[in-house]
Amino acid sequence: MTLRCAVLDDYQDVALSMADWAALAPDVEVRSLQRHFTSEGEVAEAVGDCEILVAMRERTPFPESLFARLPRLKLLITSGMRNASIDLDAAARHGVTVCGTASGSEPPAELTWALILGLARHVVQEGSALRDGGPWQSTIGADLHGRRLALLGLGKIGAKVARVGQAFGMEVMAWSQNLTDERAAETGVVRAHSLGELLEAGDFVSVHLQLSERTRGLVGASELKRMRRTACLVNTSRAAIVDQAALVQALHDGWIAGAGADVFEQEPLPADHPLRTAPNFLGLPHLGYVTRRNYEGYFQGAVEDIAAYLEGRPLRVLSARPAPPPR
CATH class of the missing domain: 3.40.50.720 (NAD(P)-binding Rossmann-like Domain)
Known part of the structure; x- marks a missing residue:
């Protein structure tokens, strides 16, 4: 047969x-x-x-x-x-x-940096302007060296992202429910004692947690409001960890400077989804792997x-x- x-x-x-x-x-x-x-x-x-x-x-x-x-x-x-x-x-x-x-675990870690760098240096906006005959330089980039990378999760992918951040000269901080001082120390990372502490301290916040009942909706409106207005949020893990409606509001109301995501709760992303037109949002069609x-x-x-x-x-x-x- x-x-x-x-x-x-x-x-x-x-x-x-x-x-x-x-x-x-x-x-x-x-x-x-x-x-x-x-x-x-x-x-x-x-x-x-x-x-x-x-x-x-x-x-x-x-x-x-x-x-x-x-x-x-x-x-x-x-x-x-x-x-x-x-x-x-x-x-x-x-x-x-x-x-x-x-x-x-290398491909999603690498793509995380594509999003971070794309947001920091306004790559899409400046590249599109160059191709379309737009203004020559219209943005001011954000520095990585000397800034703080805040990681939600320090597993295989999070640890790889941390090492790249350290190579850029960033201070790296991490938090998760299960993160120990020993795990943080072996990767040369500062352990935050709470999610709030991490969000308040980060210039670039990157999500690397598994989706579970504990992490679903972990980053909502109150958490996004705790971030710096100059900070960017990147999510290459699972969309449901970050409240999508709250993220749209955060971008429109300027709670944060920008966001990047490679994951969405509905994929392919509907043509009328509000994230497609949200300001300072860099989205990719789930290319991490x-x-x-x-x-x-x-x-x-x-x-x-x-x-x-x-x-x-x-x-x-x-x-x-x-x-x-x-x-």
Whole structure:
């Protein structure tokens, strides 16, 4: 029996060129889908014939209701080893094995600095003016050297961002609910004793926390008002950590100097979303993990996961109860 596999949300149409999918033939027939489906009905209609699906990060959610619409599905692979949009308990109840792939922390750390530097030196505004025949120099850039970088979270990505900040000559401060003096000391970072202390001290505040019930809505209107009016906020982690309506108000009312984000609560971002036109906002379409090396790791890992699953020894299992292969 030939199994059907679909790669979802392959926006750049590169998935099939990033790995040796032919190694799965003739057992598996693979296709990629570039269009983002906005409803569960669209997803079910497009891939309801598939026993295997490959999901790109959290672009397509997999709640209980969608698993119920996909009775043929047996193996779901996500890029990376964590996907908050997949209900793992529901997957187990529906007999679906969920596996992950390797994921690098360098790309999102690098993109964080693209946003910080873009905001600090008004790169988009000045670059657009140069291309469009606008004024020659219309802004004054913000210095990094001697300023304070404030990090919400000091995990793998946060620590990489901290090292770059130190290389720029910035003082780096960090805070999270779990951050210890020992962890801060080993990375050469000053530990803030509260979120408020961190926000009040930072010239550039960057979010690097995991989304959880403790961090959802952690930065709201009252927290944004505690930031310096000359400070910028950057979020390359999860959109829901920062209250989006409060962020829009902060930009319009000048509570902060600017903000950059690579993550949004609804993706793709709706055309009429207020962040698209908010002043001093630098937004990117969730590019943090979108690099060639990361994509090769994702899709090569997906091929490995499928081959191992068919052999009865699934790799990098995330679901509660791995299901047997459909043979």
